Amino acid sequence: MKIGDGVEWAIHCCAALAGLPGDGSLPAAKLAELHGVPAAYLAKHLQALAAAGIVQALPGRRGGYRLARPAEELTLLEIVTAVEGDEPAFRCTEIRRRGPCKGLPASLFPAPCAIASAMARAEAAWRRELQATSVADLVRHVERHVDPRVRRRVGDWLDSALS
Amino acid sequence: MKIGDGVEWAIHCCAALAGLPGDGSLPAAKLAELHGVPAAYLAKHLQALAAAGIVQALPGRRGGYRLARPAEELTLLEIVTAVEGDEPAFRCTEIRRRGPCKGLPASLFPAPCAIASAMARAEAAWRRELQATSVADLVRHVERHVDPRVRRRVGDWLDSALS
DNA sequence: GTCCCTATACTCGGATAGCAAGTGTCCGAGTATAGGCGG
DNA sequence: CCGCCTATACTCGGACACTTGCTATCCGAGTATAGGGAC
Numbered sequence: 576m577k578i579g580d581g582v583e584w585a586i587h588c589c590a591a592l593a594g595l596p597g598d599g600s601l602p603a604a605k606l607a608e609l610h611g612v613p614a615a616y617l618a619k620h621l622q623a624l625a626a627a628g629i630v631q632a633l634p635g636r637r638g639g640y641r642l643a644r645p646a647e648e649l650t651l652l653e654i655v656t657a658v659e660g661d662e663p664a665f666r667c668t669e670i671r672r673r674g675p676c677k678g679l680p681a682s683l684f685p686a687p688c689a690i691a692s693a694m695a696r697a698e699a700a701w702r703r704e705l706q707a708t709s710v711a712d713l714v715r716h717v718e719r720h721v722d723p724r725v726r727r728r729v730g731d732w733l734d735s736a737l738s
Numbered sequence: 739m740k741i742g743d744g745v746e747w748a749i750h751c752c753a754a755l756a757g758l759p760g761d762g763s764l765p766a767a768k769l770a771e772l773h774g775v776p777a778a779y780l781a782k783h784l785q786a787l788a789a790a791g792i793v794q795a796l797p798g799r800r801g802g803y804r805l806a807r808p809a810e811e812l813t814l815l816e817i818v819t820a821v822e823g824d825e826p827a828f829r830c831t832e833i834r835r836r837g838p839c840k841g842l843p844a845s846l847f848p849a850p851c852a853i854a855s856a857m858a859r860a861e862a863a864w865r866r867e868l869q870a871t872s873v874a875d876l877v878r879h880v881e882r883h884v885d886p887r888v889r890r891r892v893g894d895w896l897d898s899a900l901s
Numbered sequence: 902g903t904c905c906c907t908a909t910a911c912t913c914g915g916a917t918a919g920c921a922a923g924t925g926t927c928c929g930a931g932t933a934t935a936g937g938c939g940g
Numbered sequence: 941c942c943g944c945c946t947a948t949a950c951t952c953g954g955a956c957a958c959t960t961g962c963t964a965t966c967c968g969a970g971t972a973t974a975g976g977g978a979c
Contacts, residue, residue, distance in 0.1 A: 576739065576740070576741050576818075576822045576825045577739070577740075577827055577923095577961085578739050578827045578828045578829075578857075579739075579923065579924085580831065580851065580923095580924085581923090581924090582828070583828070583830065583831060583853065584833070586751075586853050587833060587834070587853065590853070591934045602950085602951065602952085603951085603952075604950095604951090609837045609838065609839060610833045610836060610837050611833060611836025611837045611840065612833065612836075613924090613925060613926080615827065615925065616924065616925050616926075616928070618952075618953085619924090619925090619953095619954095621952090622952080622954085625952085625953095632951085632952060632953090633933095633951080634931065634932050634933080634950095634951055634952055634953095635931080635932040635933035635934075635950075635951060635952090636932070636933045636935090636948090636949065636950045636951065637933065637934070637950080637951085638932080638933075638950075638951045638952070639951075639952095640952095641846045651853075651856055651857075651860075659739045659917050660739075664739045664740055664741045665741045665745070665746070666741075667746065668743065668746060670746065670747070670750060670773045670774060670775065671750070673774025673775075673978090674771060674772045674773050674774045674895070675772065675774060675891050675892060675894075675895035676891055676892065677774065678887055679887070679888060679891065683885040683887060683888050684885070684888070685783075686883055689875075689876050689879040689880070689883075690749050690750065690753070690814075690876065692744065693814055693867075693868070693871040693875075693876075694741075694814075694868075696867050696871075697814075697864045697867035697868045699867075700754075700863040700864055700866070700867040701860045701861065701862075701863055702865040703863070704856075704859050704860035704862075704863040705856070705857075705860045708856040708859075712852075712854075713852050713853065716852040717852070720849055720852075722847070724842070724846060725839055725842060725846050725847070728838050728839055728842065729838060729839065731838075732837070732838035736976065740905065740922085740962095742962065742963085743962090743963085744962090744963090765911085765912065765913085766912085766913075767911095767912090776963085776965080778964065778965050778966070779963065779964050779965075781913075781914085782914095782915095782963090782964090785913080785914065785915085786915090788913090788914095795912085795913060795914090796912080796913090796914060797911095797912055797913055797914095797970060797971050797972080798911075798913090798970080798971035798972035798973075799909090799910065799911045799971070799973045799974090800911080800912085801911075801912045801913070801970065801971080801972075803911075803913090803914095852959095863969060881946070891963045902979105903978105903979085904977105904978090904979080905976105905977090905978080905979095906975105906976090906977080906978095907974105907975090907976085907977095908973105908974090908975085908976095909972105909973085909974080909975090910971105910972100910973085910974095911970105911971090911972090911973090912969105912971075912972090913968105913969090913970080914967105914968090914969080915966105915967100915968090915969100915972095916965105916966090916967090916968095917964105917965080917966075917967095918963105918964085918965075918966095919962105919965095920961105920962085920963070920964090920966075920976080921960105921961095921962080921963085922959105922960095922961090922962090923958105923959090923961090924957105924958075924959070924960085924963105924977095925956105925957085925958075925959090925963080926955105926957075926958095927954105927955085927956070927957095928953105928954095928955085928956095929952105929953090929954090929955095930951105930952090930953080930954095931951085931952080931953095932949105932950090932951075932952095933942085933948105933949100933950090933951090934947105934948085934949085934950090935946105935947090935948080936945105936946090936947085936948090937944105937945085937946080937947095937951095938943105938944085938945080938946095939942105939943090939944080939945095940941105940942085940943080940944095940956080
């Protein structure tokens with residue numbers, strides 16, 4: 576089980592966009608430079624975020640990306656789902672119907688497999704926890720717990736990038 | 739994010755072994771036939787279960803696998819961890835230190851990244867839920883909610899396999 | 902009849918190919934901007 | 941001086957290679973069993 580790097584990049588990008596002043600936007604190349612990741616590949620994930628309605632792509636010269644909705648309403652679950660897909664990690668292949676039970680009518684297996692149910696419960700708990708954190712929470716955490724010198728460094732870089 | 743098929747097979751195998759009478763054992767080939775999966779590949783995952791101390795491999799002619807511990811003490815989390823590995827799905831690559839913050843001393847980043855913390859909380863909730871279900875729970879569920887005709891079919895097959 | 906020995910057949914275990922999905926990259930379509938031109 | 945037009949430069953969007961890890965398979969090492977033979 577492995578979560579792709581794109582998820583981490585996407586969340587960091589959303590947090591950065593949420594920290595921009597006013598309705599400022601940032602192009603993919605700048606977001607990649609800010610996080611030190613390949614620009615072309617990050618663009619791929621930003622497309623996924625745009626398709627999911629999380630960020631808004633502004634075309635043209637001075638274009639870029641900005642959050643499509645307030646950071647307060649944007650949960651980590653939405654970002655993870657947009658990048659990784661919405662199908663569950665565990666997929667029951669109904670192996671209980673294979674082997675000696677092959678050929679038995681499907682009506683004999685009404686309830687879902689107990690294993691699939693348990694795994695689904697676990698994933699639901701995982702999603703619930705991700706939904707409890709919003710991008711605004713991340714921004715607040717940065718404002719409170721990140722060293723001022725780091726914030727200053729990032730702020731200066733953003734000023735030069737936005738000009 | 740995707741969980742390999744081997745996890746589903748491993749849990750089904752543990753449930754089947756837990757349902758065996760007395761200290762009976764079942765070889766990998768029979769477990770594969772019972773579940774309709776490739777025997778050689780299932781053997782690979784059974785090795786992982788044996789290495790983790792979940793099942794016990796009995797060598798020799800009449801050998802096979804049996805549970806190494808009581809089904810009541812065996813949780814789904816242990817099985818999933820044994821097959822998929824114990825490293826977390828989300829791994830923070832510390833991209834906050836790259837880009838314009840590159841070169842800043844590491845002492846400026848004492849607390850873990852808020853994103854990594856949130857993802858870790860979600861995974862902890864996932865593990866907690868998996869730990870709440872034991873293999874014995876699965877067996878009980880089968881005894882209560884699975885159609886008697888299905889249980890009969892599997893029981894007959896097991897009798898012929900154990901002889 | 903009992904014990905021992907040997908050959909066998911079956912088991913697990915690790916080392917070896919194949920494939921799919923994630924990873925990384927590129928170039929083309931489209932648009933807001935900046936400058937130049939005409940009025 | 942003001943408005944319009946055009947060329948430009950920058951943006952996003954989708955199509956194209958590559959690498960890692962999961963999927964699938966095989967053959968060799970080891971052992972309990974079954975049978976036969978000697979006592």
